[in-house]
Amino acid sequence: MATTIPTREEIVRKVSDLLPSLRSRAASAEENRRLPEETIEALADAGVFKLRRPKHFGGYEADTRTITEVATELGRGCGSTAWVASVYWIPTWMACQFPDDVQEEVFSTPDTRICGTLSPTAMATPVDGGIVVNGKWGFISGAHHAQWQEIIAILIPPDGEPYPVTALVPMSDLLIVDDWDTAGLRGTGSVSTFAKDLFVPQERVLPLPVVLSGQGASQRNADSPIYRPPLMPVAAASSTGAIVGMAKGAMDVFLDRLPDRKITYTNYESQREAPITHFQVAEATLKLDQAAFHAWRAGELVDRKSEEGTEWKLEERARTRADVGSVIQLSKEAIGILANASGGTSIYKGIPIQRINRDILAVNQHALMHPNTNFELYGRVLCGLEPNTLYV
Numbered sequence: 001m002a003t004t005i006p007t008r009e010e011i012v013r014k015v016s017d018l019l020p021s022l023r024s025r026a027a028s029a030e031e032n033r034r035l036p037e038e039t040i041e042a043l044a045d046a047g048v049f050k051l052r053r054p055k056h057f058g059g060y061e062a063d064t065r066t067i068t069e070v071a072t073e074l075g076r077g078c079g080s081t082a083w084v085a086s087v088y089w090i091p092t093w094m095a096c097q098f099p100d101d102v103q104e105e106v107f108s109t110p111d112t113r114i115c116g117t118l119s120p121t122a123m124a125t126p127v128d129g130g131i132v133v134n135g136k137w138g139f140i141s142g143a144h145h146a147q148w149q150e151i152i153a154i155l156i157p158p159d160g161e162p163y164p165v166t167a168l169v170p171m172s173d174l175l176i177v178d179d180w181d182t183a184g185l186r187g188t189g190s191v192s193t194f195a196k197d198l199f200v201p202q203e204r205v206l207p208l209p210v211v212l213s214g215q216g217a218s219q220r221n222a223d224s225p226i227y228r229p230p231l232m233p234v235a236a237a238s239s240t241g242a243i244v245g246m247a248k249g250a251m252d253v254f255l256d257r258l259p260d261r262k263i264t265y266t267n268y269e270s271q272r273e274a275p276i277t278h279f280q281v282a283e284a285t286l287k288l289d290q291a292a293f294h295a296w297r298a299g300e301l302v303d304r305k306s307e308e309g310t311e312w313k314l315e316e317r318a319r320t321r322a323d324v325g326s327v328i329q330l331s332k333e334a335i336g337i338l339a340n341a342s343g344g345t346s347i348y349k350g351i352p353i354q355r356i357n358r359d360i361l362a363v364n365q366h367a368l369m370h371p372n373t374n375f376e377l378y379g380r381v382l383c384g385l386e387p388n389t390l391y392v
Helices: 008-016 019-032 037-045 064-077 079-095 100-106 208-212 231-260 275-308 314-340 352-364 371-382
Strands: 114-116 122-127 130-140 148-155 163-170 175-177 191-201 205-207
Touching (some): 019 037, 019 079, 037 079, 064 275, 130 148
Parallel strands (some): 114 148
Antiparallel strands (some): 122 130
16 A cells, blocks of 8 residues: 655645635634544645554655644644644554554554543453453544544453553444533544443553553564654654644734734834834744744654664653643743733634634643643653653
8 A cells, every 4th residue: 555655845735735724614623622524634635644654554654853844834724633633643653553463454444543542541351352441531632533542541450460551442432422611622622432341352452561662563663763762752742743833823813913903092003013012022933933942852853763773761751741841831931922912802702812822721731741740750850760650
């Protein structure tokens, strides 16, 4: 199924062409609490779902720089769209750690979409030929449009200590509960999914530490650079573009409104004439530049070490999570400056800046991306202590 792989510039150009339509559908996505089918089809046509798919299944095996640039363009158009695309890339990468015959099944569908989570909120018991899973997973972005879900559960063996496992499950085996009614990222459709006495064949189950370390069971993907690194640096670097894109989108919509906006109760006929506006735009732009640097640094490290095949230092792993925290903090500050400078009319739902501001505040609360959590982890490692989490 090998296919002609477009260049990075060609892929990014295709996605950039989607900006007007993504912006026009962003309000609809928020209102309906999921991405429109037209958006999913447009992303498929642009090759977005092929970026982490193996080449032998018709995918592109794109490097981190490519997915960062693609997500940035998507984020400029619609934060929820960029978030869902980024979330799909991570479980898709995880699926490529599974045995090759499992991948044959998973990637038998063109433009396979895999949603997932890293939270072990279910329990599993071993049975002949596999495991039986019971539990719930929340915040499953893009579940409505996915064919598979990557799940995490705690396996209780008859002898020995419990340990986390990850598994691949068809969405048809899960119950979707539409409980997604939030202030931000409403368009992501990040609903909850449930499993009740769900049997999962052993070949579709891997110990989570194996996937976290990038020591997968696939032979066909063993020599591909993008599938070599540990999971957390891959996941961290996969997320940064969407966040930078939200901040760039905020700047786009702010500047679009700027010439025709007065500053009420002043003599400024145009907001762009006011010195305070010059200060705000400059400050927000510099924060955006800094956020882009941290996104670039995380992606460059993942790509370089993937190509080299060298062992990851603990400090490098922790730094990628710190870079994500910095991207979020700086983007949130940049968007906050622009939202604060947008005036009273910006609170109307038809003005995009208020949606973008709510979206970045929602991203900031993600348990694996919160700046405080990630900075603490990085500082802990820099101080010579062991990390107090598996997720590094």
